Amino acid sequence: MMELEKQIEQDFQFSKFVVCAAAGLNGWENKVYNDKKKNGAYIVTQPIKKLKKNLKEWSIDPSGWKLLGSDTLYDISVLEDITMIHGVAYQTSNLVFYKNRWEKTTKKTTQQSSKYTLEEHLIVTYSTKYQKYQSHIRDKKIERAKKLLNNPGKIGTDNPRNPKYYIQSMNTTTNGEVAKETYYSINYEKIVQESTYDGFYAVVTDLEDTDLSIIIQSNKQRWEIEESFEIMKSELKTRPIYVSKEESINGHLLTCFLSLLVYRILEKEYLQEKYTCNEIISTLRELNVTHINGCNYIPSFKRTIIVNEMAELFGFQPSREILTQKYLNKFTRVVNSKQSTKIK
DSSP, X not given: OHHHHHHHHHHXXXXXXXXXXXXXXXXXXXXXXXXXXXXXXXXXXXXXXXSOHHHHHHHHOSSSBBOTXXXXXXXXXXXXXXEEXXXXXXXXXXXOEEEXXXXXXXXXXXXXXXXXXXXXXXXXXXXXXXHHHHHHHHHHHHHHHHHHTTSOOSOOOOOTTSGGGGEEEEEEOTTSOEEEEEEEEEOXXXXXXXXXXTTEEEEEEOXXXXXXXXXXXXXXXXXXXXXXXXXXXXXXXXXXXOOOSHXXXXXXXXXXXXXXXXXXXXXXXXXXXXXXXXXXXXXXXTOOEEEEETTEEEEOSOOOHHHHHHHHHHTOOTTSSOEEHHHHHHHHHHHHSGGGGOOO
16 A cells, blocks of 8 residues: 555655545554655544444444534434424435544554554444344345255355354254254344444544545545445346346446436435335336226336335326226327437
8 A cells, every 4th residue: 555655646646645545444554644745644434343342332423413503412322314403394215314533553563663553534424224234134135045055065254245144153052962953043142233323323533624525525425335336236237247248248337337327316316315225126126017007007016105106206107907009109109209318
């Protein structure tokens, strides 16, 4: 990391060099290196589980949370769908709550003979939408883990992205005797422990005069980027790729990316981030109709709040008792017209 920074500084001659990096580059030596430079600084992700006990407890304590533009302190364990700020109602899922404090750490460093003291600004954010996203991802991994129980292979991974992370083995019976065969089960205790951190995201920085709103917003963008990759891989089936020619691979990836773009426009511009990715995409996938006779169809899906809201937004009511071919053709013509590509 240090050698790469030296090369970049030499090539571009920055007046200020702020390193923004994920937890993989959140090492003591890297942070000291950037803190010591006159024109250097850093903003790096901080895994909450790796914090000292007192900081970890403070980070996930439900009390004492703030919102930009508000003097109120919030308890995130009792949040409702709507949060009032100065008499104005906001969707809680669109809000990012935060805590912040300064901490000093003194340790040895290879960059000088004496110990070095690093003063860092720890900023923790919490989002109900991020909490639902992380919970949804874990549920999918647990489903995959359950399918592996009969033949899990080698377990014991410490990577929470791997479904085997939630599988535990037992070599004793309920009486404490040695079992003839190894028994595998889902480690629900670990699931509960992991869920404690859902919705939280933390960074540390040595910047002293930075507007907190910039860092808080960047935190939200970071996990949304992570979510976008997950949507591409899972919901939009970007991988595995079953084609081999370069133009076919490009076409496949372009189609998936355009689908992600359309989804994000629907989610943010039209539905105002009120629903999770799983809720929106599941609703769209289930909007099926059944052919009954001639040119007539009937809805074969459940009418929900999201269905009603999208029907109102786009002027298309799929929940009618009878959908004629003529009615369906009307909206097919709209979709195929140039008007359909214009975003107001």
